[in-house]
Amino acid sequence: MTTTTALPDEATVRDALREVIDPEIGENIVDLGLIYQIEIRPEQLLVNMTMTSPACPMGEMITEEVHAVLTGLVPASCQVAIQLVWEPPWEPAMMSDASREHFGW
Numbered sequence: 001m002t003t004t005t006a007l008p009d010e011a012t013v014r015d016a017l018r019e020v021i022d023p024e025i026g027e028n029i030v031d032l033g034l035i036y037q038i039e040i041r042p043e044q045l046l047v048n049m050t051m052t053s054p055a056c057p058m059g060e061m062i063t064e065e066v067h068a069v070l071t072g073l074v075p076a077s078c079q080v081a082i083q084l085v086w087e088p089p090w091e092p093a094m095m096s097d098a099s100r101e102h103f104g105w
Contacts, residue, residue: 008073010038013045016073020065023058027102029066033094036085045074046081050090059084 008016017035018028029035029049037048047066051059063082070080092105 005075007040007042007045007075007078010040013038013040013047013070013073016069017047017066019069020062022052022062024056025052027095027099029062031096031099033090033096033099042078044079044081045070046083048083048085050085052090054086 014030014035018030020029021027022029022032022034025032032052034049034051035047036050037046039046047070049063049066051062056062063084066082067080070082074080092100092103095103095105
């Protein structure tokens, strides 16, 4: 059960989401460029995110982990909403410089 009473800022949300690792790639979802939008309101924390492919077999597991991480960041009165979006389609150019270097891109 969460004991958080204050809303996090976007940087805190992004830092928490770095704990979520895409198990097929071995990199966190923020540095992979999978997080498209974070919207923080008193009643809702909304995250629009994507997967590296619409056929990603780990999509449901990653989404559940994102939900679990974010639920611990917000007051009980704040709903966590995660929307999977496919536009724009993910591409390696969306990765952080460090992630691209890690993979030799």
